Amino acid sequence: MSDSKAYPWTMPRVTAREASRGFAALLDRVEHDGEEYVVVRDGREVARIVPAGTHTLESLQDALDDVPALDLDFERDALGANRLLTMPSDPWLD
Incomplete structure (x- = not known):
């Protein structure tokens, strides 16, 4: 997966294809390491995957x-x- 950051203040970008091929591993990094990702398709940001917050x-x-x-x-x-x-x-x- 493309985890390299172009700028330190941006989330790592991952293509839709990379996200789909390594979805379980991507979710593990989000869930366990608190990482956040921007999913890109055809050069456009289409989604963000971030840890789910716990609301009480x-x-x-x-x-x-x-x-x-x-x-x-x-x-x-x-x-x-x-x-x-x-x-x-x-x-x-x-």
Whole structure:
């Protein structure tokens, strides 16, 4: 497989043919080593293969803990804008 990186900040590229011929080995490297790959077909990026994340209620709570509370003025403005954008009925039927 073509694991050489053109630039250090890009994922290794693998052709679709290489990925299909060595899929089990590719998945092993993704699962066990945390590697990530870009799959290329006819010179175009068509997919990325990355480790699956584990999502739990605890990880959701941790993510939400990092979100700042809404500013009250912003919240009021957003609700007001939403009312302006939401039509209660079809104006063409009136």
